[in-house]
Amino acid sequence: MARKLLLEHINVPGINTLEVYRQKGGYRAVEKALKTLTPDDVVEEVKKSGLRGRGGAGFPTGMKWSFLAKPEGVARYLVCNADESEPGTFKDRFLMTHIPHALIEGMIVASYALGANTSYIYVRGEMMPQIRILERAIEEARAAGFLGKNILGTGYNLELYVQPGGGAYICGEETALLESLEGKRGNPRIKPPFPAIAGLYGCPTVVNNVESIAAVVPIINDGGDEYAKIGIGRSTGTKLISASGNLVKPGVYEIELGLPVEEFIYSDEYCGGIANGKKLKATVAGGSSVPILPANLTLKYANGEPRLMSYESLSEGGFATGTMLGSGGFIAFDEDQCIVRNTWNFSRFYHHESCGQCSPCREGTGWMEKILHKIEYGHGTMEDIDLLWDVQRKIEGNTICPLGDAAAWPVASAIRHFRDEFEWHVKEPMKSQSTNYGLANYANPIEKQVEVKQDNL
Amino acid sequence: MSDLVKVTIDGITVEVEPGTTILNAARQIGGEIVPPAMCYYSKLKGSGGKCRTCIVKVSKGSEKDPRPMPKLVASCRTTVMDGMEVQNITSPEVLEARAGVVEILLINHPLDCPVCDQAGECDLQNLSYEHGLQKTRYEFERRTFDRIDIGDKIQLHMNRCILCYRCVFTADQITNKRVHGILNRGDHSEISTYIQTAVDNDFSGNVIDVCPVGALTDKTFRFKNRVWFTKPIDAHRNCTHEKCNGKVTLWYKGEDVLRVTARKDQYGEVEEFICNECRFDKKKTNDWTLEHPTHISDTSVISSNHYETFKPLPVIKENLALQEANKRELEKSIKF
Numbered sequence: 001m002a003r004k005l006l007l008e009h010i011n012v013p014g015i016n017t018l019e020v021y022r023q024k025g026g027y028r029a030v031e032k033a034l035k036t037l038t039p040d041d042v043v044e045e046v047k048k049s050g051l052r053g054r055g056g057a058g059f060p061t062g063m064k065w066s067f068l069a070k071p072e073g074v075a076r077y078l079v080c081n082a083d084e085s086e087p088g089t090f091k092d093r094f095l096m097t098h099i100p101h102a103l104i105e106g107m108i109v110a111s112y113a114l115g116a117n118t119s120y121i122y123v124r125g126e127m128m129p130q131i132r133i134l135e136r137a138i139e140e141a142r143a144a145g146f147l148g149k150n151i152l153g154t155g156y157n158l159e160l161y162v163q164p165g166g167g168a169y170i171c172g173e174e175t176a177l178l179e180s181l182e183g184k185r186g187n188p189r190i191k192p193p194f195p196a197i198a199g200l201y202g203c204p205t206v207v208n209n210v211e212s213i214a215a216v217v218p219i220i221n222d223g224g225d226e227y228a229k230i231g232i233g234r235s236t237g238t239k240l241i242s243a244s245g246n247l248v249k250p251g252v253y254e255i256e257l258g259l260p261v262e263e264f265i266y267s268d269e270y271c272g273g274i275a276n277g278k279k280l281k282a283t284v285a286g287g288s289s290v291p292i293l294p295a296n297l298t299l300k301y302a303n304g305e306p307r308l309m310s311y312e313s314l315s316e317g318g319f320a321t322g323t324m325l326g327s328g329g330f331i332a333f334d335e336d337q338c339i340v341r342n343t344w345n346f347s348r349f350y351h352h353e354s355c356g357q358c359s360p361c362r363e364g365t366g367w368m369e370k371i372l373h374k375i376e377y378g379h380g381t382m383e384d385i386d387l388l389w390d391v392q393r394k395i396e397g398n399t400i401c402p403l404g405d406a407a408a409w410p411v412a413s414a415i416r417h418f419r420d421e422f423e424w425h426v427k428e429p430m431k432s433q434s435t436n437y438g439l440a441n442y443a444n445p446i447e448k449q450v451e452v453k454q455d456n457l
Numbered sequence: 458m459s460d461l462v463k464v465t466i467d468g469i470t471v472e473v474e475p476g477t478t479i480l481n482a483a484r485q486i487g488g489e490i491v492p493p494a495m496c497y498y499s500k501l502k503g504s505g506g507k508c509r510t511c512i513v514k515v516s517k518g519s520e521k522d523p524r525p526m527p528k529l530v531a532s533c534r535t536t537v538m539d540g541m542e543v544q545n546i547t548s549p550e551v552l553e554a555r556a557g558v559v560e561i562l563l564i565n566h567p568l569d570c571p572v573c574d575q576a577g578e579c580d581l582q583n584l585s586y587e588h589g590l591q592k593t594r595y596e597f598e599r600r601t602f603d604r605i606d607i608g609d610k611i612q613l614h615m616n617r618c619i620l621c622y623r624c625v626f627t628a629d630q631i632t633n634k635r636v637h638g639i640l641n642r643g644d645h646s647e648i649s650t651y652i653q654t655a656v657d658n659d660f661s662g663n664v665i666d667v668c669p670v671g672a673l674t675d676k677t678f679r680f681k682n683r684v685w686f687t688k689p690i691d692a693h694r695n696c697t698h699e700k701c702n703g704k705v706t707l708w709y710k711g712e713d714v715l716r717v718t719a720r721k722d723q724y725g726e727v728e729e730f731i732c733n734e735c736r737f738d739k740k741k742t743n744d745w746t747l748e749h750p751t752h753i754s755d756t757s758v759i760s761s762n763h764y765e766t767f768k769p770l771p772v773i774k775e776n777l778a779l780q781e782a783n784k785r786e787l788e789k790s791i792k793f
Contacts, residue, residue: 168642185639190506190534356620356639356646358507363561366644370597387594394557397528398509 002269003230005218005238006211007254010098016133018140021101029220030146033109034154037220042113046216048224050236055081055172055209056287056327057402058311061216067196068114069204077205078111078119079181080213083165083172085124086287087349088329091240092210094252096123096130099214100137104160106213108146109220111158114206118159122177125167134162169353173401174207175199176355187357188401209327211240232258235310239328245283246334248272257310261285262299264309265332278334281442282418285314286326288346289406291413292339293323294442302446319413335439339421340432343414344372350407361404364395368411375422378429385422389415418442462539466490466513467547479532479543480511484724490545491724493555493584495562495669496621497533498726504626505533508619509558510584514551517542529554552588559588564595565644566670567616575671577684577758580725581619602647607637608656610676610737611665615647618672624648624664631730632660648672659698662736666719666727677737678716684708685758687715689751694735694744701732706751707742714740723754 004010014020021027033042047062068076080103084092096103103121111119123131138160141147149157163181165171171180175189178200199205215237219227228236235257241264244250249272255264264270265280274280280295300306302321307313315322333342351365371388374380388411396408415422421437461472464482467490473482481499483491492513497505505511511533515526520540529551532543545551563585570576602615620639625648628635636657637650650656656664665673687708696703708716717736719727739745753760772779780787 170642190531351643354643356641356643357622358509359562359619360509360558362620362644362646363564367561367564367595367597390557391561394554394561398512398554398558400506400531 002254002256002259003238004254005227005230006095006099006102006214006240007252015099016097016101016137018101018137018144021099022144025221026101027105027144027146029217030105030108031152033112033220034152034156039113039115042109042216042220045219045224046113049219049227050224050231050234051212051215051219051227052235052311053209054211054215054239054327056086056289056324058325061208061212064196064208065110065114065206067194068206069197070115071204075118075201075203076114076116077200077203078107078114078116079174079177079200079205079207080107080119080121080210081172081174081177081207082121082123082127082130082210083177084127084210084327085167085169085172085353086289086327086329087346088242088244088284088331089287089327090242090244091252091328093127093130094242095210095214095240096127096134100130100133101141102214102217103134103210104137104141104146106216107160108141108151108158109216110206110208110213111160112156113216116206117157118161120181120200121160121162122171122181123162123164124171125165128164131162131164138162168355169349170355170401170403173403176401177207178205187355188403190400230256232308232310233312235312235325239309239325241309241328241330243271243330243332245330245332246275246278246337247332248275255309257308258313259309261307261309261314264330265299271332274332274334276334278336279439279443280332281335281337281439282333282339284329284331284333284410285309285323287329288331288349289402289409290324290326291319291322291409292343292417293321293413294417296443296446297321297417300446304446319409320416323413336436338376338436339414339418340372340376340425343411344369344376346410347372347407350403354403354407355401358400358404360395361399361407364391364404365407367391368395368407372411375425378425378433380422380426380429382423382426385415385419385426462537462541464537464539464541464543466543467545473537475537475539477537478505479513479515479530479535479537479541480505482537483532483543483545492532492545493580493587494533494724495580495584495619496623498623498626498667499724500726500730501623501626501630501667504621504623506531508562508621510555510562512551512554512558514544514548515541516544516548556588556590559585560590560594562619563589564593565600565616566619567599567601569617572680573614573617573671574674574679574684575617575668578725579671580669600644605649606655606676607648607650607673608661610662610733611656612674612676612679613648614672614674615649616672617670618648619670620646620648621669623667623669624673627664627667627730628656628661631663632658634658659732659734660700660730662733663719663727663730666721666730669725675716675736677740678708681715682710686710687759689753689759691720691748691751692745693748694739694746696732696735698732698734700730701735702729703731703735704729705731705735705745707745707747712742714742714745716740720751 009024043065051061052058170176171186173188176186180186195205283298311325314325347369351369354365356362392408392411395404425432492511494511495508512529513532519538607613694703707714719731
C-alpha cells in the first residue's frame with residue numbers, strides 16, 4: 001500500500017468531528033507551528049517540501065508564499081480556493097465533506113505562516129452541504145480555542161470565514177475569485193499586479209487550492225524533507241486524483257506522485273481497469289482543460305517508455321504527445337465513447353462558463369461549440385475541422401485569464417490526436433449518428449520514431 | 458534624464474516616464490506603429506485589456522531580464538521596462554493574432570453599417586477595414602437583442618456592442634451614479650440597466666461619445682444624417698454646469714446643427730467630457746461661439762470632399778506611363 005497523508009483516516013467513523021479528528025492526531029500541526037516555529041520557518045518547511053499547487057497550474061506553494069509582499073500596516077489575506085468546478089475533478093469536495101478539519105488545520109497553519117489575521121474559504125455555491133460542514137467545523141475549532149483571539153495562548157489571532165460563491169466556473173480563477181469575494185462581478189483581473197502584491201481589497205493575498213492547504217498539515221507534522229522524499233523528481237508528495245469515466249472503481253484516490261499511469265488505471269488498488277471488459281480509448285489526465293490523449297500515448301511516451309502520474313511525466317513531449325497533471329481529474333474513455341461528442345460537450349461547458357470580458361474567449365468559445373455541434377450531428381465539412389483548428393489557435397494565449405487556453409486545448413488536442421474520427425464524422429454523417437468510430441488504432445503501440453542521421457545535411 | 462526608461466517599438470526608440478504603458482509609449486511615437494485600441498480609453502481609469510486588439514509581442518523583456526514574454530500582451534495594460542523591445546506591425550504573429558481578434562469581434566456584429574449612425578467614425582469599421590477578412594467564415598445565426606432606450610436621449614443597440622466596458626467606466630467615473638452595467642455572462646452578456654431604470658444624470662450623454670461602435674446612439678441625431686455629409690466645427694459656450702467647460706464640436710448640415718459632441722483627439726478619445734445640456738439642448742448656432750472647422754484626419758471618410766482636394770497617388774504623379782494610363786481619371790480629378 002502506498003502512503004496516505006491526507007486520506008489516512010478517511011474511513012474512521014466520525015472523523016468529520018473535532019473530537020475524533022484530534023484522537024487521530026489532528027491539530028498537532030497547529031500546536032507545533034504556533035508554539036515552536038516562526039512564520040518564516042513554516043514557509044521554509046513548505047519550500048523544502050517542494051509542494052506544488054494542487055489546483056492545476058502546479059506552481060510551487062512555498063515560492064508563492066515567499067513572494068507575498070509584506071508592507072507595514074497593511075493586512076494580508078489567505079484565501080482558500082474551494083471553487084472546484086473543473087469537469088472531472090471532485091477531490092476538494094470529497095476532502096471538505098469527510099475531513100473538514102484537515103482544511104481548517106491547514107488554513108490556521110498557512111495563515112500563521114503568511115501573517116494573515118483574516119482568512120477566507122471561498123466555496124462554490126452549489127456545494128451547500130460542504131459549506132454547512134465547514135461552518136460547523138469552524139465553530140468546533142473556535143470552541144476548542146484554535147480560532148479566534150490568542151490561539152493556544154500564543155497571541156496569534158485568526159478569523160476564518162466561509163464564503164459561498166455564485167457557482168461560476170470562472171470564479172475558480174484566482175483574481176476572479178477575489179473580485180467575487182469583494183462582492184463584484186466575477187471577472188478576472190488583468191495581471192500584473194499579481195494577488196501577492198495587490199489582491200483582496202488591494203492587500204497582498206495568497207490564493208491556494210484546498211488540497212495544497214490541507215497538504216501543509218503533514219508537511220508541518222513530519223517536516224518538509226520527509227514530505228519531499230515521497231514522489232518523483234520535482235513532483236513531491238501525494239496527490240488526490242478524482243478518477244471518473246468508464247472505470248471499474250471510479251472515485252478519489254490518493255497516489256504517490258510517480259505512480260505509473262498503467263498501474264493507476266489497471267491495478268486493483270486503484271481504478272481496477274476499464275468497466276465492462278472494454279478497452280481504453282482515451283484519457284483526460286487532469287480535468288477537462290488539459291489536452292486529451294489517446295490510450296497509447298497515455299500509457300507510454302512517444303519513445304515507448306512508461307508514463308507516470310507526475311507533473312513532469314504527464315507533460316513529457318509537450319502538447320504534441322503530452323498533457324498535464326492539472327487538478328487531477330482523471331477521466332477515462334472506453335472504446336464506445338465518441339471523442340467528437342465529448343469535445344463538443346467540453347466546448348459547451350466553456351462556452352457557458354466564459355465570463356465575457358475579453359473578446360477571443362467570449363465569441364470564440366461559442367463559435368467552437370457551434371462548429372463542433374455541427375460536426376457531431378453530421379452536418380460538418382472538412383473545412384470545418386480546419387476552421388476549428390484556426391479558431392482555437394486564435395483563442396489560445398490571447399485572453400486575459402487561462403480560461404481561453406483551457407477552452408482551446410481540449411479542442412486542439414482532440415483534432416491533433418483524433419483527426420480520423422472527426423473526418424469519419426464528416427464522411428459518414430448518417431453512420432456517425434447511430435454507431436461509434438470505435439477504438440481504431442488509438443490503443444496500438446506507437447511505432448518507434450526513426451532516428452534520422454543529420455550528418456549529411 | 459535618468460528616471461526615463463527607453464523602449465523600442467518596431468525599431469523606433471523612445472524615452473518615456475516609468476509606468477507608461479506600451480500603447481501610450483507608441484502614441485508618443487505616433488504613426489502607423491500605434492496599436493489600435495477598442496476598449497482602452499486614456500481618460501478612464503482601469504479601462505483596457507479586454508478587446509485584445511492592441512496585442513503586441515515583447516521580444517525583449519527589459520535590459521535586466523532580456524527574455525521575451527511568452528505570450529502576446531495587451532499593450533494598453535502592460536507597462537514598459539527599461540530596454541524593452543516591442544514588435545507591433547513588424548511581427549507577422551501579432552498581425553495574424555490581431556486579424557483573429559477582429560474576425561472574432563465581427564462574428565456576432567450585425568455589420569449594419571449602411572444604417573448605423575456611427576458609420577464613418579466607427580473604430581470597429583476602421584479596424585475591420587484594416588485587418589478584417591473579406592468574407593465571414595461564421596455561418597451560424599448571429600446573436601440578437603432588442604433595441605432599448607436606456608435614457609430619454611440614449612438608445613442602446615446591443616447587437617452592435619463589443620463589450621468594451623467603456624460606458625461602464627464612464628458612468629462610474631464621470632457621473633455620480635451608475636445605473637447600467639453588464640448583465641449575464643459569456644456571449645450572452647449585455648449592457649443594460651436594472652429593470653429598465655433610465656440612465657438620467659447630467660453627464661450620461663458621454664457614454665455615446667466613448668462608445669467605439671454604434672451601440673449607444675444619440676436619439677436626437679438618429680437617422681438624421683450620415684456623418685460624412687455633416688461639417689464639424691469647434692465651438693464653445695459659457696456652460697453653467699460646474700464640471701463642464703462647454704467646449705464642443707458642432708456638426709452642421711447646411712444651417713442646422715444636427716448634433717453636438719465633445720471634441721475628439723486623433724485617437725477618437727474625447728478631450729473633455731461635456732454635460733447633457735450642451736449636448737442635447739443647445740442646437741442653435743446662436744447658442745455657441747464658433748471657433749474654426751474641426752481638424753479631421755485626411756484618412757477619415759468625414760474629410761472627403763471637405764478640406765483636402767483630391768491628389769493623385771505619388772506613384773502616379775511620378776510615373777509617366779501610369780499617367781498616360783490614368784489620363785481620364787486624372788482629368789476628372791483636376792476638374793474636381
